[in-house]
Amino acid sequence: MKTCLLVNAASGGWGRLGGTLASLAAQSGTPIIDICSAPVAELVPSSGRVVIAGGDGTISTIVNAVGPRIRELEIALVPTGTGNDLARSLDLFGRPPEEIWQSCLTAAVSPIDLVRVVNGDTSYIVNAATGGFGGMVSTDVTSDDKGRWGALAYWFTAFSKIAALKEYRVRIELDSETRELDAYGLAITNGRYVGGGFPVAPDAKLNDGLLDVTTVPNLPTIELLAAGLDFMIGRHDAVDRVETIQSAHVRVIAEPRIPYSFDGETVRSVDATFDVVTDAMNVVAGEFPPAL
Template identity: 30%
Template sequence: MSHPSEPHLEARRRALLILNPGSRQGGNADLDTGLARLKESGTELESVKSQSPEESCEAIRERRTAVDLVIVGGGDGTVSSCIPALLDSGLPVAILPLGTANDLARSLGIENLDQAFEAICSGDTAKVDLGVVNAHYFFNVANLGLGVKVTEELTPEVKQRWGVLSYLKAFASALSRHRQFKLRIRVDGKEHAMRSIQLAVGNGRFYGGGNVVDQHATIDDNLLHIYSLRPQTVWELLTLAPLLRGGRHDLAKRTFSVSARELYVETKPEAMEIHADGEPVTQTPANFSVKSAALKMIVPKDSPLLGR
Protein backbone atom coordinates (compact mmCIF):
# COMPACT_ATOMS: atom_id res chain seq x y z
CA MET A 1 0.00 0.00 0.00
CA SER A 2 1.54 3.32 -1.03
CA HIS A 3 0.98 7.00 -0.55
CA PRO A 4 2.11 9.92 -2.73
CA SER A 5 4.28 12.66 -1.33
CA GLU A 6 2.47 14.57 1.38
CA PRO A 7 2.45 18.37 1.54
CA HIS A 8 3.67 18.59 5.13
CA LEU A 9 6.71 16.50 4.18
CA GLU A 10 7.66 18.93 1.43
CA ALA A 11 7.09 22.10 3.43
CA ARG A 12 9.28 23.09 6.36
CA ARG A 13 9.73 19.92 8.38
CA ARG A 14 10.99 19.18 11.84
CA ALA A 15 12.81 15.86 12.11
CA LEU A 16 14.25 13.94 15.04
CA LEU A 17 17.48 12.18 14.04
CA ILE A 18 18.46 9.16 16.15
CA LEU A 19 22.03 7.99 15.52
CA ASN A 20 23.68 4.85 16.84
CA PRO A 21 27.42 5.60 17.00
CA GLY A 22 28.08 1.90 17.66
CA SER A 23 26.79 0.65 14.30
CA ARG A 24 29.40 -0.51 11.78
CA GLN A 25 29.38 2.73 9.81
CA GLY A 26 27.71 4.93 12.40
CA GLY A 27 30.90 6.00 14.11
CA ASN A 28 32.80 7.13 11.04
CA ALA A 29 30.37 7.61 8.17
CA ASP A 30 30.47 11.03 6.60
CA LEU A 31 26.90 12.16 7.09
CA ASP A 32 27.60 15.87 6.84
CA THR A 33 26.84 16.19 3.13
CA GLY A 34 23.56 14.33 3.40
CA LEU A 35 22.45 16.18 6.52
CA ALA A 36 23.28 19.49 4.88
CA ARG A 37 21.15 18.44 1.93
CA LEU A 38 18.22 17.76 4.27
CA LYS A 39 18.54 21.21 5.81
CA GLU A 40 18.64 22.80 2.37
CA SER A 41 15.44 20.94 1.49
CA GLY A 42 13.65 22.56 4.42
CA THR A 43 14.21 20.07 7.22
CA GLU A 44 15.05 21.26 10.72
CA LEU A 45 17.06 18.54 12.45
CA GLU A 46 17.32 17.73 16.12
CA SER A 47 20.00 15.07 16.62
CA VAL A 48 20.32 12.53 19.41
CA LYS A 49 23.30 10.17 19.66
CA SER A 50 21.71 7.27 21.48
CA GLN A 51 23.68 4.79 23.56
CA SER A 52 20.80 2.36 24.16
CA PRO A 53 17.36 1.29 22.88
CA GLU A 54 15.81 2.82 25.99
CA GLU A 55 17.42 6.18 25.26
CA SER A 56 16.22 6.07 21.64
CA CYS A 57 12.64 5.21 22.59
CA GLU A 58 12.58 7.88 25.28
CA ALA A 59 13.78 10.52 22.82
CA ILE A 60 11.08 9.56 20.29
CA ARG A 61 8.29 9.60 22.87
CA GLU A 62 9.40 12.89 24.38
CA ARG A 63 9.47 14.67 21.01
CA ARG A 64 6.61 12.98 19.19
CA THR A 65 4.41 16.11 19.25
CA ALA A 66 7.29 18.46 18.40
CA VAL A 67 8.48 16.82 15.16
CA ASP A 68 6.97 15.68 11.86
CA LEU A 69 9.36 12.84 11.09
CA VAL A 70 11.71 10.39 12.84
CA ILE A 71 14.99 9.47 11.12
CA VAL A 72 16.89 6.49 12.54
CA GLY A 73 20.53 5.97 11.57
CA GLY A 74 22.02 2.58 12.33
CA GLY A 75 21.70 -1.10 11.56
CA ASP A 76 18.64 -3.34 11.56
CA GLY A 77 18.90 -3.92 15.31
CA THR A 78 18.94 -0.20 16.01
CA VAL A 79 15.81 0.46 13.95
CA SER A 80 14.02 -2.62 15.31
CA SER A 81 14.67 -1.58 18.92
CA CYS A 82 12.80 1.69 18.25
CA ILE A 83 9.59 0.00 17.04
CA PRO A 84 7.50 0.39 20.24
CA ALA A 85 8.15 4.15 20.40
CA LEU A 86 7.69 4.58 16.64
CA LEU A 87 4.28 2.88 16.88
CA ASP A 88 3.32 5.11 19.81
CA SER A 89 4.37 8.24 17.94
CA GLY A 90 2.38 7.57 14.77
CA LEU A 91 5.03 9.55 12.85
CA PRO A 92 6.52 8.73 9.44
CA VAL A 93 9.87 6.95 9.76
CA ALA A 94 13.00 7.25 7.62
CA ILE A 95 16.15 5.16 7.95
CA LEU A 96 19.80 5.81 7.21
CA PRO A 97 21.40 2.38 6.59
CA LEU A 98 24.56 2.46 8.70
CA GLY A 99 24.75 -1.17 9.82
CA THR A 100 26.38 -4.34 8.55
CA ALA A 101 23.40 -6.01 6.87
CA ASN A 102 20.85 -3.21 6.28
CA ASP A 103 18.20 -5.77 5.31
CA LEU A 104 15.31 -3.47 6.18
CA ALA A 105 16.72 -0.86 3.80
CA ARG A 106 16.87 -3.50 1.06
CA SER A 107 13.22 -4.44 1.67
CA LEU A 108 12.29 -0.76 1.26
CA GLY A 109 14.35 -0.44 -1.94
CA ILE A 110 17.18 1.59 -0.37
CA GLU A 111 20.61 0.46 -1.56
CA ASN A 112 22.88 3.14 -0.14
CA LEU A 113 23.09 6.24 2.04
CA ASP A 114 22.72 8.73 -0.84
CA GLN A 115 19.51 7.04 -1.91
CA ALA A 116 18.24 7.21 1.67
CA PHE A 117 18.81 10.98 1.82
CA GLU A 118 17.19 11.43 -1.59
CA ALA A 119 14.13 9.51 -0.37
CA ILE A 120 13.81 11.72 2.70
CA CYS A 121 13.98 14.84 0.54
CA SER A 122 11.31 13.46 -1.82
CA GLY A 123 9.02 12.33 0.98
CA ASP A 124 7.32 9.31 -0.64
CA THR A 125 5.89 6.91 1.93
CA ALA A 126 4.63 3.33 2.06
CA LYS A 127 3.02 1.43 4.91
CA VAL A 128 4.89 -1.69 6.03
CA ASP A 129 3.94 -4.68 8.14
CA LEU A 130 5.57 -5.79 11.36
CA GLY A 131 6.12 -9.34 12.52
CA VAL A 132 5.15 -10.13 16.10
CA VAL A 133 6.54 -12.97 18.23
CA ASN A 134 5.31 -13.30 21.81
CA ALA A 135 4.50 -9.54 21.82
CA HIS A 136 7.93 -8.55 20.44
CA TYR A 137 7.99 -6.72 17.09
CA PHE A 138 10.39 -7.29 14.21
CA PHE A 139 10.89 -6.02 10.64
CA ASN A 140 12.90 -8.72 8.90
CA VAL A 141 13.02 -12.21 10.37
CA ALA A 142 12.78 -14.15 13.63
CA ASN A 143 14.63 -17.44 13.86
CA LEU A 144 15.77 -20.24 16.11
CA GLY A 145 18.38 -22.95 15.76
CA LEU A 146 21.21 -22.42 13.29
CA GLY A 147 20.24 -18.77 12.70
CA VAL A 148 20.67 -18.02 16.40
CA LYS A 149 24.13 -19.62 16.34
CA VAL A 150 25.01 -17.37 13.40
CA THR A 151 23.91 -14.30 15.36
CA GLU A 152 26.00 -15.40 18.34
CA GLU A 153 29.04 -15.74 16.08
CA LEU A 154 28.37 -12.29 14.61
CA THR A 155 30.26 -10.35 17.26
CA PRO A 156 31.08 -6.63 16.93
CA GLU A 157 34.68 -7.64 16.24
CA VAL A 158 33.61 -9.91 13.36
CA LYS A 159 31.40 -7.15 11.93
CA GLN A 160 34.21 -4.60 12.06
CA ARG A 161 36.80 -6.96 10.56
CA TRP A 162 34.71 -8.72 7.89
CA GLY A 163 32.14 -6.06 6.98
CA VAL A 164 29.66 -7.29 4.37
CA LEU A 165 31.29 -10.76 4.50
CA SER A 166 30.71 -11.08 8.25
CA TYR A 167 27.50 -13.11 7.83
CA LEU A 168 29.33 -15.67 5.68
CA LYS A 169 32.10 -15.91 8.29
CA ALA A 170 29.56 -16.31 11.11
CA PHE A 171 27.63 -18.97 9.16
CA ALA A 172 30.79 -21.01 8.63
CA SER A 173 31.58 -20.87 12.35
CA ALA A 174 27.99 -21.69 13.36
CA LEU A 175 27.88 -24.86 11.23
CA SER A 176 30.18 -26.62 13.69
CA ARG A 177 27.85 -25.79 16.61
CA HIS A 178 24.40 -26.49 15.21
CA ARG A 179 22.23 -29.35 16.48
CA GLN A 180 18.83 -30.74 15.57
CA PHE A 181 15.61 -30.46 17.55
CA LYS A 182 11.99 -31.59 17.32
CA LEU A 183 9.71 -28.92 15.93
CA ARG A 184 5.92 -28.66 15.93
CA ILE A 185 4.24 -25.93 13.90
CA ARG A 186 0.53 -25.17 13.95
CA VAL A 187 -0.59 -23.00 11.05
CA ASP A 188 -4.14 -22.35 9.82
CA GLY A 189 -5.42 -25.07 12.15
CA LYS A 190 -3.08 -27.72 10.74
CA GLU A 191 -0.14 -29.21 12.62
CA HIS A 192 3.24 -30.12 11.14
CA ALA A 193 5.82 -32.14 13.11
CA MET A 194 9.43 -32.55 11.99
CA ARG A 195 13.04 -32.57 12.99
CA SER A 196 14.82 -29.30 12.24
CA ILE A 197 18.10 -27.47 12.56
CA GLN A 198 16.72 -24.03 11.65
CA LEU A 199 13.37 -22.27 11.65
CA ALA A 200 13.01 -18.82 10.09
CA VAL A 201 9.86 -16.70 10.16
CA GLY A 202 10.13 -13.74 7.79
CA ASN A 203 8.09 -10.55 7.70
CA GLY A 204 10.31 -8.54 5.33
CA ARG A 205 11.96 -9.67 2.11
CA PHE A 206 15.62 -9.80 3.20
CA TYR A 207 17.59 -11.13 6.18
CA GLY A 208 21.13 -12.16 7.08
CA GLY A 209 22.88 -9.69 4.81
CA GLY A 210 20.80 -9.98 1.64
CA ASN A 211 19.31 -13.49 1.80
CA VAL A 212 15.75 -13.58 0.43
CA VAL A 213 13.14 -14.83 2.90
CA ASP A 214 10.92 -16.12 0.08
CA GLN A 215 10.91 -15.32 -3.62
CA HIS A 216 7.40 -13.83 -3.29
CA ALA A 217 7.91 -12.04 0.04
CA THR A 218 7.52 -8.29 0.49
CA ILE A 219 7.36 -6.28 3.69
CA ASP A 220 3.80 -5.16 2.91
CA ASP A 221 2.17 -8.46 1.81
CA ASN A 222 0.35 -9.12 5.12
CA LEU A 223 2.04 -12.53 5.41
CA LEU A 224 4.72 -14.36 7.34
CA HIS A 225 6.95 -16.61 5.22
CA ILE A 226 8.25 -19.63 7.13
CA TYR A 227 10.85 -22.23 6.33
CA SER A 228 12.43 -25.05 8.31
CA LEU A 229 15.62 -26.90 7.41
CA ARG A 230 15.53 -30.61 8.19
CA PRO A 231 18.78 -32.20 9.48
CA GLN A 232 21.43 -32.54 6.81
CA THR A 233 25.17 -32.69 6.38
CA VAL A 234 27.42 -29.65 6.17
CA TRP A 235 28.00 -30.42 2.48
CA GLU A 236 24.24 -30.55 1.84
CA LEU A 237 23.83 -27.21 3.60
CA LEU A 238 26.57 -25.64 1.51
CA THR A 239 25.00 -26.88 -1.73
CA LEU A 240 21.63 -25.61 -0.50
CA ALA A 241 23.00 -22.11 0.16
CA PRO A 242 22.34 -20.64 -3.34
CA LEU A 243 18.66 -21.65 -3.16
CA LEU A 244 18.30 -20.17 0.33
CA ARG A 245 20.06 -17.00 -0.80
CA GLY A 246 17.46 -16.50 -3.54
CA GLY A 247 14.43 -17.51 -1.48
CA ARG A 248 13.80 -20.64 -3.60
CA HIS A 249 12.96 -22.94 -0.70
CA ASP A 250 10.36 -24.61 -2.93
CA LEU A 251 13.23 -26.11 -4.94
CA ALA A 252 15.22 -27.27 -1.93
CA LYS A 253 15.07 -30.84 -0.69
CA ARG A 254 14.74 -31.44 3.05
CA THR A 255 13.10 -28.05 3.49
CA PHE A 256 9.59 -27.29 4.73
CA SER A 257 8.02 -23.94 3.79
CA VAL A 258 4.65 -22.29 4.25
CA SER A 259 3.14 -18.78 4.35
CA ALA A 260 0.53 -17.62 6.87
CA ARG A 261 -0.69 -14.69 8.96
CA GLU A 262 -0.43 -16.59 12.26
CA LEU A 263 1.41 -19.64 13.56
CA TYR A 264 2.34 -21.38 16.79
CA VAL A 265 5.71 -23.05 17.36
CA GLU A 266 6.90 -25.57 19.96
CA THR A 267 10.32 -27.21 20.30
CA LYS A 268 11.55 -30.33 22.12
CA PRO A 269 13.39 -31.53 24.13
CA GLU A 270 13.57 -28.00 25.56
CA ALA A 271 12.59 -24.39 25.05
CA MET A 272 14.81 -22.60 22.53
CA GLU A 273 15.93 -18.99 22.24
CA ILE A 274 14.39 -16.89 19.48
CA HIS A 275 16.23 -13.99 17.87
CA ALA A 276 14.42 -11.28 15.91
CA ASP A 277 16.28 -8.83 13.68
CA GLY A 278 19.51 -10.15 15.15
CA GLU A 279 18.62 -9.67 18.82
CA PRO A 280 17.47 -12.21 21.46
CA VAL A 281 13.81 -11.42 22.29
CA THR A 282 11.99 -14.51 23.61
CA GLN A 283 11.90 -18.32 23.53
CA THR A 284 9.63 -21.17 22.49
CA PRO A 285 6.77 -21.93 22.73
CA ALA A 286 5.93 -18.93 20.56
CA ASN A 287 2.98 -17.32 18.83
CA PHE A 288 3.74 -15.42 15.62
CA SER A 289 1.47 -12.95 13.83
CA VAL A 290 1.48 -9.97 11.45
CA LYS A 291 0.61 -6.39 12.35
CA SER A 292 -0.50 -5.13 8.95
CA ALA A 293 0.33 -1.66 7.59
CA ALA A 294 1.78 -0.81 10.99
CA LEU A 295 4.31 1.92 10.16
CA LYS A 296 4.51 4.60 7.48
CA MET A 297 8.06 4.65 6.15
CA ILE A 298 9.94 6.91 3.76
CA VAL A 299 10.90 5.01 0.59
CA PRO A 300 12.68 5.90 -2.69
CA LYS A 301 10.63 6.89 -5.73
CA ASP A 302 11.61 3.59 -7.40
CA SER A 303 10.82 1.45 -4.34
CA PRO A 304 9.07 -1.86 -5.13
CA LEU A 305 6.52 -0.87 -2.47
CA LEU A 306 5.21 2.07 -4.53
CA GLY A 307 2.79 1.90 -7.41
CA ARG A 308 1.18 -1.42 -6.48
Protein backbone atom coordinates in the same frame (compact mmCIF):
# COMPACT_ATOMS: atom_id res chain seq x y z
CA MET B 1 6.08 18.64 8.44
CA LYS B 2 8.68 18.51 11.19
CA THR B 3 11.57 16.12 10.61
CA CYS B 4 14.24 14.86 12.99
CA LEU B 5 17.17 12.46 12.71
CA LEU B 6 17.54 9.75 15.37
CA VAL B 7 21.01 8.27 15.75
CA ASN B 8 23.03 6.05 18.04
CA ALA B 9 26.11 8.24 18.35
CA ALA B 10 28.10 5.39 19.93
CA SER B 11 27.56 2.97 17.04
CA GLY B 12 30.14 2.06 14.44
CA GLY B 13 27.79 3.10 11.65
CA TRP B 14 27.53 6.62 12.99
CA GLY B 15 31.30 6.69 13.35
CA ARG B 16 31.64 5.92 9.62
CA LEU B 17 28.89 8.15 8.23
CA GLY B 18 28.17 10.55 11.06
CA GLY B 19 30.11 13.45 9.55
CA THR B 20 28.31 13.20 6.22
CA LEU B 21 24.87 12.83 7.79
CA ALA B 22 25.48 15.64 10.27
CA SER B 23 26.39 17.93 7.38
CA LEU B 24 23.29 16.93 5.40
CA ALA B 25 21.10 17.41 8.45
CA ALA B 26 22.57 20.87 9.10
CA GLN B 27 21.94 21.91 5.49
CA SER B 28 18.26 20.97 5.78
CA GLY B 29 17.79 22.29 9.30
CA THR B 30 17.05 18.81 10.68
CA PRO B 31 17.79 18.36 14.39
CA ILE B 32 19.84 15.32 15.45
CA ILE B 33 18.76 13.32 18.50
CA ASP B 34 21.02 10.70 20.07
CA ILE B 35 18.84 7.81 21.28
CA CYS B 36 21.39 7.06 24.02
CA SER B 37 20.88 10.47 25.65
CA ALA B 38 17.58 9.62 27.38
CA PRO B 39 14.86 6.92 27.38
CA VAL B 40 14.01 6.36 23.72
CA ALA B 41 10.25 6.77 24.20
CA GLU B 42 10.86 10.29 25.53
CA LEU B 43 13.00 11.27 22.54
CA VAL B 44 10.71 10.18 19.68
CA PRO B 45 8.28 12.95 18.68
CA SER B 46 4.54 12.37 18.64
CA SER B 47 4.15 13.34 14.99
CA GLY B 48 6.10 14.23 11.88
CA ARG B 49 8.83 12.41 9.97
CA VAL B 50 11.52 10.50 11.85
CA VAL B 51 14.71 9.62 10.00
CA ILE B 52 16.55 6.72 11.64
CA ALA B 53 20.27 6.19 11.03
CA GLY B 54 20.96 2.56 11.89
CA GLY B 55 20.19 -1.04 11.08
CA ASP B 56 17.43 -3.46 11.95
CA GLY B 57 18.33 -3.48 15.65
CA THR B 58 18.12 0.30 15.95
CA ILE B 59 14.78 0.43 14.16
CA SER B 60 13.47 -2.38 16.34
CA THR B 61 14.60 -0.57 19.49
CA ILE B 62 12.69 2.54 18.47
CA VAL B 63 9.57 0.64 17.40
CA ASN B 64 9.46 -1.25 20.70
CA ALA B 65 9.99 1.92 22.72
CA VAL B 66 7.20 3.76 20.93
CA GLY B 67 4.73 0.88 20.57
CA PRO B 68 1.52 1.27 18.55
CA ARG B 69 1.96 5.03 18.15
CA ILE B 70 4.68 4.31 15.59
CA ARG B 71 1.76 4.26 13.14
CA GLU B 72 1.31 8.03 13.66
CA LEU B 73 4.82 8.77 12.38
CA GLU B 74 6.47 8.73 8.98
CA ILE B 75 9.63 6.65 9.17
CA ALA B 76 12.64 7.03 6.88
CA LEU B 77 15.79 4.94 7.10
CA VAL B 78 19.46 5.63 6.44
CA PRO B 79 21.05 2.15 6.59
CA THR B 80 24.17 2.39 8.74
CA GLY B 81 23.92 -0.97 10.54
CA THR B 82 25.91 -4.15 9.98
CA GLY B 83 23.17 -6.17 8.27
CA ASN B 84 20.65 -3.60 6.99
CA ASP B 85 18.26 -6.34 5.95
CA LEU B 86 15.07 -4.28 6.15
CA ALA B 87 16.75 -1.62 4.01
CA ARG B 88 17.49 -4.27 1.38
CA SER B 89 13.81 -5.21 1.21
CA LEU B 90 12.98 -1.51 0.78
CA ASP B 91 15.60 -0.86 -1.93
CA LEU B 92 17.54 1.52 0.30
CA PHE B 93 20.80 -0.40 0.68
CA GLY B 94 23.89 0.48 -1.34
CA ARG B 95 22.77 3.95 -2.39
CA PRO B 96 24.85 7.12 -1.84
CA PRO B 97 24.04 8.82 1.50
CA GLU B 98 23.12 12.05 -0.27
CA GLU B 99 20.56 10.26 -2.45
CA ILE B 100 19.04 8.42 0.50
CA TRP B 101 18.92 11.61 2.55
CA GLN B 102 16.96 13.42 -0.14
CA SER B 103 14.46 10.55 -0.25
CA CYS B 104 14.20 10.63 3.53
CA LEU B 105 13.10 14.25 3.38
CA THR B 106 10.79 14.24 0.38
CA ALA B 107 9.62 10.77 -0.71
CA ALA B 108 6.15 9.47 0.01
CA VAL B 109 5.65 6.72 2.57
CA SER B 110 4.06 3.28 2.20
CA PRO B 111 2.46 1.18 4.95
CA ILE B 112 4.18 -2.04 5.99
CA ASP B 113 3.38 -4.76 8.51
CA LEU B 114 5.09 -5.48 11.80
CA VAL B 115 5.35 -8.76 13.70
CA ARG B 116 4.00 -8.96 17.25
CA VAL B 117 5.79 -11.56 19.38
CA VAL B 118 4.44 -13.01 22.62
CA ASN B 119 6.98 -15.05 24.56
CA GLY B 120 6.14 -14.14 28.12
CA ASP B 121 6.48 -10.48 27.15
CA THR B 122 5.10 -8.70 24.09
CA SER B 123 7.48 -7.12 21.59
CA TYR B 124 7.64 -6.22 17.91
CA ILE B 125 9.90 -7.31 15.06
CA VAL B 126 10.43 -5.19 11.96
CA ASN B 127 12.29 -7.72 9.81
CA ALA B 128 12.85 -11.26 11.07
CA ALA B 129 13.15 -13.75 13.89
CA THR B 130 15.72 -16.47 13.30
CA GLY B 131 15.76 -19.50 15.58
CA GLY B 132 18.12 -22.38 16.25
CA PHE B 133 21.24 -22.19 14.11
CA GLY B 134 19.74 -19.13 12.42
CA GLY B 135 19.55 -17.28 15.72
CA MET B 136 23.13 -18.21 16.53
CA VAL B 137 24.47 -17.34 13.09
CA SER B 138 22.67 -13.98 12.80
CA THR B 139 24.67 -12.65 15.72
CA ASP B 140 27.96 -14.36 14.78
CA VAL B 141 28.41 -13.17 11.18
CA THR B 142 31.28 -10.70 11.31
CA SER B 143 31.56 -7.45 9.39
CA ASP B 144 34.76 -8.75 7.78
CA ASP B 145 32.98 -11.88 6.54
CA LYS B 146 30.12 -9.79 5.17
CA GLY B 147 32.64 -7.72 3.26
CA ARG B 148 34.46 -10.80 1.97
CA TRP B 149 31.52 -13.07 1.13
CA GLY B 150 28.56 -10.71 0.86
CA ALA B 151 25.20 -12.34 1.49
CA LEU B 152 26.78 -15.82 1.47
CA ALA B 153 28.58 -14.98 4.73
CA TYR B 154 25.42 -16.01 6.61
CA TRP B 155 25.35 -19.51 5.14
CA PHE B 156 29.14 -19.96 5.31
CA THR B 157 29.06 -19.06 9.01
CA ALA B 158 26.35 -21.68 9.53
CA PHE B 159 28.44 -24.20 7.61
CA SER B 160 31.49 -23.48 9.77
CA LYS B 161 29.45 -24.35 12.86
CA ILE B 162 27.93 -27.54 11.45
CA ALA B 163 29.62 -29.80 13.99
CA ALA B 164 28.07 -27.82 16.85
CA LEU B 165 24.56 -27.49 15.41
CA LYS B 166 21.84 -28.61 17.77
CA GLU B 167 18.83 -30.53 16.54
CA TYR B 168 15.33 -29.47 17.59
CA ARG B 169 12.01 -31.25 17.53
CA VAL B 170 9.75 -28.45 16.32
CA ARG B 171 5.98 -28.09 16.30
CA ILE B 172 4.75 -25.18 14.14
CA GLU B 173 1.12 -24.15 14.46
CA LEU B 174 -0.11 -22.16 11.44
CA ASP B 175 -3.42 -20.63 10.35
CA SER B 176 -4.76 -23.82 8.79
CA GLU B 177 -2.40 -26.63 9.77
CA THR B 178 0.17 -27.88 12.24
CA ARG B 179 3.53 -29.30 11.23
CA GLU B 180 6.10 -31.28 13.18
CA LEU B 181 9.68 -31.83 12.07
CA ASP B 182 13.26 -32.26 13.20
CA ALA B 183 15.16 -29.11 12.29
CA TYR B 184 18.40 -27.23 12.77
CA GLY B 185 16.53 -23.95 12.70
CA LEU B 186 13.89 -21.71 11.18
CA ALA B 187 13.23 -18.12 10.20
CA ILE B 188 9.96 -16.24 10.67
CA THR B 189 10.15 -13.18 8.49
CA ASN B 190 8.43 -9.99 7.52
CA GLY B 191 11.14 -9.02 5.02
CA ARG B 192 13.20 -11.11 2.62
CA TYR B 193 16.72 -11.06 4.04
CA VAL B 194 18.68 -12.00 7.17
CA GLY B 195 22.32 -11.96 8.16
CA GLY B 196 23.36 -9.12 5.86
CA GLY B 197 21.54 -10.02 2.65
CA PHE B 198 20.87 -13.76 2.69
CA PRO B 199 17.48 -14.25 0.91
CA VAL B 200 15.90 -16.62 3.42
CA ALA B 201 12.37 -15.76 2.21
CA PRO B 202 12.83 -14.73 -1.43
CA ASP B 203 9.15 -14.00 -2.12
CA ALA B 204 8.23 -12.28 1.16
CA LYS B 205 6.27 -9.03 1.09
CA LEU B 206 6.28 -6.44 3.84
CA ASN B 207 2.67 -5.48 3.19
CA ASP B 208 0.79 -8.73 2.48
CA GLY B 209 -0.48 -9.50 5.97
CA LEU B 210 1.50 -12.76 6.06
CA LEU B 211 4.62 -14.13 7.69
CA ASP B 212 7.05 -16.29 5.73
CA VAL B 213 8.28 -19.30 7.70
CA THR B 214 11.40 -21.01 6.34
CA THR B 215 12.44 -24.27 7.99
CA VAL B 216 15.87 -25.88 7.72
CA PRO B 217 15.55 -29.61 8.47
CA ASN B 218 18.40 -31.79 9.61
CA LEU B 219 20.42 -32.13 6.40
CA PRO B 220 23.77 -33.74 5.65
CA THR B 221 26.58 -31.20 5.55
CA ILE B 222 26.95 -31.08 1.77
CA GLU B 223 23.19 -30.71 1.25
CA LEU B 224 23.08 -27.84 3.72
CA LEU B 225 25.81 -25.98 1.85
CA ALA B 226 24.17 -26.70 -1.52
CA ALA B 227 20.84 -25.41 -0.24
CA GLY B 228 22.44 -22.10 0.73
CA LEU B 229 24.04 -21.72 -2.68
CA ASP B 230 20.73 -22.47 -4.43
CA PHE B 231 18.97 -19.79 -2.40
CA MET B 232 21.66 -17.25 -3.24
CA ILE B 233 21.43 -17.76 -7.00
CA GLY B 234 17.63 -17.67 -6.98
CA ARG B 235 17.05 -21.42 -7.30
CA HIS B 236 15.09 -21.75 -4.06
CA ASP B 237 12.42 -23.77 -5.88
CA ALA B 238 15.08 -26.43 -6.46
CA VAL B 239 15.69 -26.89 -2.74
CA ASP B 240 13.52 -29.89 -1.93
CA ARG B 241 13.73 -29.96 1.84
CA VAL B 242 14.19 -26.29 2.83
CA GLU B 243 10.61 -25.10 2.72
CA THR B 244 8.92 -21.71 3.06
CA ILE B 245 5.27 -21.48 4.03
CA GLN B 246 3.04 -18.48 4.76
CA SER B 247 0.69 -17.77 7.63
CA ALA B 248 -0.63 -14.73 9.51
CA HIS B 249 -0.26 -16.57 12.82
CA VAL B 250 2.64 -18.79 13.83
CA ARG B 251 3.26 -20.56 17.12
CA VAL B 252 6.53 -22.42 17.60
CA ILE B 253 7.06 -25.02 20.30
CA ALA B 254 10.39 -26.85 20.38
CA GLU B 255 12.31 -29.38 22.39
CA PRO B 256 14.76 -28.21 23.52
CA ARG B 257 13.60 -24.60 23.44
CA ILE B 258 14.98 -22.65 20.51
CA PRO B 259 17.30 -19.63 21.00
CA TYR B 260 16.20 -16.72 18.83
CA SER B 261 17.61 -13.60 17.27
CA PHE B 262 14.99 -10.86 16.83
CA ASP B 263 16.10 -8.32 14.22
CA GLY B 264 19.70 -9.41 14.78
CA GLU B 265 19.59 -9.14 18.57
CA THR B 266 19.88 -12.30 20.71
CA VAL B 267 17.00 -13.19 23.00
CA ARG B 268 16.53 -16.05 25.42
CA SER B 269 15.42 -19.54 24.38
CA VAL B 270 11.62 -19.56 24.43
CA ASP B 271 8.49 -20.94 22.87
CA ALA B 272 6.86 -18.03 21.06
CA THR B 273 3.79 -16.86 19.15
CA PHE B 274 4.13 -14.55 16.15
CA ASP B 275 1.26 -12.51 14.63
CA VAL B 276 1.13 -9.98 11.83
CA VAL B 277 0.08 -6.42 12.65
CA THR B 278 -1.01 -5.07 9.28
CA ASP B 279 -0.26 -1.53 8.08
CA ALA B 280 1.51 -0.86 11.36
CA MET B 281 4.25 1.49 10.18
CA ASN B 282 4.57 4.01 7.34
CA VAL B 283 8.01 3.98 5.72
CA VAL B 284 9.94 5.57 2.89
CA ALA B 285 11.11 3.08 0.27
CA GLY B 286 13.45 3.25 -2.70
CA GLU B 287 12.43 3.29 -6.33
CA PHE B 288 12.15 -0.49 -6.78
CA PRO B 289 11.55 -2.10 -3.38
CA PRO B 290 11.54 -5.88 -3.89
CA ALA B 291 9.31 -6.56 -0.88
CA LEU B 292 6.55 -4.04 -1.64
